[in-house]
Amino acid sequence: MNKSLIIPALGDDARTGGEIISLPAIGDRLACGDIYIEIETDKVVVEVPCEFDGVVTELKCKLGDKVCGGDIAAMLEVAADADAVNGDIAACISQTEPERAAASLVSVASSQENRGELLQVAPVQPVYEAPATEAQNASLLSAIAPAGPAARHLARTLGVDLSVVMGTGARGRISKEDVKHHAKIIIQAAEKPAGGRGIPRRELPDIAQFGAVHRAEMSGIARATSDNMQFVWSTVxxxxxxxxxxxxxxxxxxxxxxxxxxxxxxxxxxxxxxxxxxxxxxxxxxxxxxxxxxxxxxxxxxxxxxxxxxxxxxxxxxxxxxxxxxxxxxxxxxxxxxxxxxxxxxxxxxxxxxxxxxxxxxxxxxxxxxxxxxxxxxxxxxxxxxxxxxxxxxxxxxxxxxxxxxxxxxxxxxxxxxxxxxxxxxxxxxxxxxxxxxxxxx
Structure with missing residues (x-):
């Protein structure tokens, strides 16, 4: 039977995505826990582990495609008894490193109605730290930041990335008040007229009139660095x-x-x-x-x-x-x-x-x-x-x-x-x- 390999949540914001930089080939045999896809986000390259044992029968995307959490990456032919979600989670946890198990758990949980509950009780060590240019460097796997369902829901509503929120609870746990406090800081920074953030963008001159040009894509990391440098220059x-x-x-x-x-x-x-x-x-x-x-x-x-x-x-x-x-x-x-x-x-x-x-x-x-x-x-x-x-x-x-x-x-x-x-x-x-x-x- 065929199973879908679903890309895990790449952040608390459902719009968070990345670019595929590596994929398996049709016919490749994958084991539970094997890294089957790499996605470059605006922060780091995320390795996504496979959730089942099986053979790749179909690819739903190609190198360079932009994807988000919940997208189907590939189809895998698996044994008939691979239906039990909890069995797959347990197998991955027993066979792989904790962080790979965490990514697999997020992938399964993202397609369930009780995703918030699963994330809350997941046996994963918190990976949260105080915000740093972790805007430039932190991983999107910090979707498993230590926060309860209410704080996560509020963060999604306000468009706040939990990976850069400072938690004031035990072991850095993030509360609703922490999310509100971070959102206020973002709003205040956006309202500041000083620096590049308060200056409207100018239209680029047409430099092609003087000779041949071409456009070059910036990597996600380079774009994140650019945004962060502008923020730092206009704020600090x-x-x-x-x-x-x-x-x-x-x-x-x-x-x-x-x-x-x-x-x-x-x-x-x-x-x-x-x-x-x-x-x-x-x-x-x-x-x-x-x-x-x-x-x-x-x-x-x-x-x-x-x-x-x-x-x-x-x-x-x-x-x-x-x-x-x-x-x-x-x-x-x-x-x-x-x-x-x-x-x-x-x-x-x-x-x-x-x-x-x-x-x-x-x-x-x-x-x-x-x-x-x-x-x-x-x-x-x-x-x-x-x-x-x-x-x-x-x-x-x-x-x-x-x-x-x-x-x-x-x-x-x-x-x-x-x-x-x-x-x-x-x-x-x-x-x-x-x-x-x-x-x-x-």
């Missing part, structure tokens, strides 16, 4: 402070560790900076906070997660190093390599992209001397890292060739003032120029 009052830092001694130490290291991934400057920033955030907790415009309060994180901007074929993503303050620089280097590799093949998960409190953007590896990055909202600060350049300097009254690197701290001026930013950079400068201090601090 930015300021920047820059410091030139002598990294000669640290670079010598890094190369020595690289020569002697038995680790699979040698120590990198980005990993060292990640560790140093994590230490700085302990001494400067305001830089690890979120600004609540409604209450005019700071929500200060008591954990230290540092995001690392990664250039991927589909656009910029910011996976994070969890508890970076508790890890060695070499351990961080290994994690960054794993995350970067996953980014190159579109395998970064929702959890990889959530919960960051501060971002590092390093363009030194591709030759940029310095950069002024935009804050990765709702974070309040970001570090831009340039390349280390040789410079002849006087050291103890003698000319000496030194390696100088520019660090630029971008920050939300509502939260951080220039003096605080300068002190933050001074802390990093001292730690970098005197690497021995790192041993004392850790």
């Amino acid at each position: 009052p930015h300021a920047w402070v820059e410091e030139e830092i002598d990294v000669s001694d640290l670079e010598s130490l890094r190369k020595a560790v690289k020569r002697d290291s038995r680790e699979p991934m040698p120590l990198t400057m980005t990993a060292i900076l990640c560790k140093l920033v994590a230490l700085a955030l302990h001494d400067f907790p305001k830089f690890n906070s979120v600004f609540d415009e409604q209450s005019q309060q700071l929500i200060v994180r008591e954990y230290v997660n540092v995001g690392i901007a990664v250039d991927t074929p589909r656009g910029l993503l910011v996976p994070g190093i969890r508890d970076a303050d508790k890890k060695s620089a070499i351990s961080i280097a290994n994690e960054i390599k794993v995350l970067a590799d996953k980014g190159q093949v579109s395998k970064l998960s929702a959890e990889d992209l959530k919960g960051n409190g501060f971002t590092i953007s390093n363009l030194g590896g591709i030759g940029a001397t310095r950069l002024c990055p935009l804050v990765n909202w709702p974070e309040v600060a970001i570090i831009g890292v340039g390349s280390a350049r040789d410079r002849l300097m006087l050291v103890n009254d003698k000319p000496e060739n030194r390696k100088i690197m520019a660090l630029t701290l971008g920050f939300d001026h509502r939260v951080i003032n220039g003096a605080e930013a300068a002190r933050f950079l001074a802390f990093l400068k001292e730690m970098i120029e005197q690497p021995g201090l790192l041993l004392i601090k850790t």
Whole structure:
């Protein structure tokens, strides 16, 4: 008998959709839990697991099609006893990873009248974190955010994405009041006349009159980044402070560790900076906070997660190093390599992209001397890292060739003032120029 493979809900808003970037072929044999389709949303690439064992007999869509939750992706010939929905759910849960089971459960639940009840009692660990540019990075699988049916219904009515709502209940559970509060913030931001959001769009000039042109589609991730950057630029009052830092001694130490290291991934400057920033955030907790415009309060994180901007074929993503303050620089280097590799093949998960409190953007590896990055909202600060350049300097009254690197701290001026930013950079400068201090601090 044939079964329909239904695309699971891609968000609390039924209009949420994505573009198909991989599909099985007719005749392919699938097992329960196998990834049979990949969908690129405006945030990440979502892998959807199969709900049954069987053989693909028909495809209802093709590569590049735009789909939403509830659409039929393919038909599968399955055994005659595959009718029991609960049996399929149990089989998938026993055979696959929890997140795949969750996606399968959402798929089945989306076609049932009691979908809200199923979602409420689903045995899945919450994947919610406080809003971050998770607008840019979070997964649509956070349809399983910890919220009850009433809060979900209200979110759908108001058009609120639960994946970016801050829950105030136990373990981050989202209430109706949390949804209302988030909706008010959105309305207030939309009403602000300042910046790009209050300026009407202008009609483009006809550039084709001067020569041949063509249109190029932006990926979902690139579109999300574009929207987020406009929001950040028009909402957050930015300021920047820059410091030139002598990294000669640290670079010598890094190369020595690289020569002697038995680790699979040698120590990198980005990993060292990640560790140093994590230490700085302990001494400067305001830089690890979120600004609540409604209450005019700071929500200060008591954990230290540092995001690392990664250039991927589909656009910029910011996976994070969890508890970076508790890890060695070499351990961080290994994690960054794993995350970067996953980014190159579109395998970064929702959890990889959530919960960051501060971002590092390093363009030194591709030759940029310095950069002024935009804050990765709702974070309040970001570090831009340039390349280390040789410079002849006087050291103890003698000319000496030194390696100088520019660090630029971008920050939300509502939260951080220039003096605080300068002190933050001074802390990093001292730690970098005197690497021995790192041993004392850790």
